[in-house]
Amino acid sequence: MNPTADIETVLGTAASSTRRRLRIAVLLGILLAAAGGFAWYLLSASNQKAVLQYKTEVVQRGDLIIKVTATGDLQPINQVEVGTEVSGTIRSVEVDNNDRIQAGQVLARLDTERLEAQVRQSRAALEMARARLLEAQASVLETRNEARRIRELRKKNLVSDTDVDAVEARLKRAQAAEASARAQIEEASAQLSVNETNLSKAVIRSPIDGLVxxxxxxxxxxxxxxxQTPVLFRLAENLTQMELHVAVDEADVGNVAEGQAATFAVDAYPGRSFPAHITKVRYAPQTVEGVVSYETLLVVDNSDLALRPGMTATAEITVQSLTEVLLIPNAALRFTPPTAEVEQRRGGGLVGALLPRRPSSAADKRRREDDDSARQKYVWTLRAGEPVRVGISVGASDGRMSEVRAGELQAGTVLIVDTVAKSR
Structure with missing residues (x-):
């Protein structure tokens, strides 16, 4: 017998036995941990079910008003920028800010010395043109008489055909000179009209009744x-009626239409609400930093002149009004009992809780949201102290309450909206 071989055999048998015992111990530990976890799961679920308390609200009938919020600024209905079409130096200014004005009232005057000189020059040029016309008319008359005499002499063979042709040519030249003189009169008259108009524009007048x-x-x-025409004055025709220009988000513009009523508030008057109504929803989009909106115009009564141009306003546009409909709080739509949440997350038991789950992708999240919007909604009511799920179909919502269009709910039904406390 080989002593070395015996020793190796004994050592190998001992190592194998140790590994078996280690495997058994690990397996027993896993089983004990699983059993303990399962027992804890059952105990915690039963305890939770027994001590859970809920916050509830009652289904009711009432009115539901759907509003769209938009911000913008106040502007006069008719705002006019007054400038000057002629260059020059301002000689006087006749009005100041906030002055009330009438159409035709003088706002400012320019220095007219240069313009008056241009008018005098144009008048002199017109007189010269008229004098040239008289001279041309006299020449035509003289040449016409001469041509008549030459023709008479030609009949008596006292002059040649060449003499007749020459006088006829002189007559045509005289007539052309007369026509030219008449055209010069028209030109001089037009220039005089332009210079007189420029002179009149040196007096700047208000085109409207209103306010500076x-x-x-x-x-x-x-x-x-x-x-370009420099702007000298900015006038408002009537501040007792103003326009509110607001930017309505592209997600809301489909619900906004002409004639809808609205209210708005401004920072200058906290707590005060002003009425308005929509007169126009413009089709042209406005894009600011990737956000698309549509300009909407509302008419505002400003009889007390409390509102001023340029004020920033936040408007609430009433896009839908429902009366005597079944209403539930939106919190009830968001509520799910904690036990149901655990079951959904764990896949129905301890095994589902222990097994790893695939991370949700953005596409999965969008798909679930689309499915949720397409499927009916669920709320939870209390029956014999236990939460019971009820399927419903919801309609319009103002962000706090929602309309119930179909489902097993009626006024007075108690709905769970939140969990308030746990006691042990």
């Missing part, structure tokens, strides 16, 4: 109208 919102000119200031 802004005066942007001072006496002695030089204005140049060669490239």
């Amino acid at each position: 919102l802004e005066r942007a000119v001072e006496p002695g200031q030089t204005v140049a109208a060669s490239l």
Whole structure:
């Protein structure tokens, strides 16, 4: 017998026995942990079911008003920018900010020395043109008489055909000179009209009855109208009626229409609400930092002149009004009993809780949201102290309450909206 071989055999048998015992111990530990977890799961579920308390609200009938919120600013209905079409120096300014004005009232005057000189020059040019016309008319008359005499002499063979042709040519030249003189009169008259118009424009008048919102000119200031008309005054026709321009989000514009009523508030008058109604929803989109909105115009009564142009306002537009409908709180739609949540997450038991789950992708999340919107909604009511799920179909919502269109609910039904406490 080989002593070395015997020792190796004994050592190998001992190592194998140790490994078997280790495997058995690990397996027993796993089984004990699983049994303990399962016992804890059953105990916690039963305890939770026994001590859970709920916050409830009652289904009721009432009115539901759906509103769309939008922000914007107040503007006059008719706002006019008054400028000057002629260049020059402002000689005087006749009005100031906030002054009430009438159509035709003088707002400012320009220095007219240069314009008056241009008018005098044009008048002189017109007189010269008229004088040239008289001269041309006299020449035509003289040449016509001469041509008549030459024709008479030609009949008596006292002059040649060449003499007749020459006088006829002189007559035509005289007539052309007369026509040219008449055209020069028209030209001089038109230039005089232009210069007189420019002179009249040196007196700047209001085109409307209203109020001076802004005066942007001072006496002695030089204005140049060669490239574009400079704005000197900004006028508002009537501030007792104003417009509120708001930006309605593209998600809400489908519910907004002309004639809908609205209310709005401004920071200048906290707690006060002003009425308005929509007159126009414009089709042209406005895109700011990727957000698309549509400008909507509302008419505002401002008889007390409390509102001012440029004020920022937040409007609430009433897009739908329902009366005497079955209403439930939106919190009831969001509520799910904790036990049901655990079951949904664990897949129906301890095994589902222990097994790993595939992470949800964004596409899965969107798909679930679409499915939720397509399927009926569920709420939970209390029956014999136990939460019971009830399927319903919901309609319009104002963000706090929702209309119930179909389902096994009636006014007075108690719905669970939240879990309030646990006691042990």
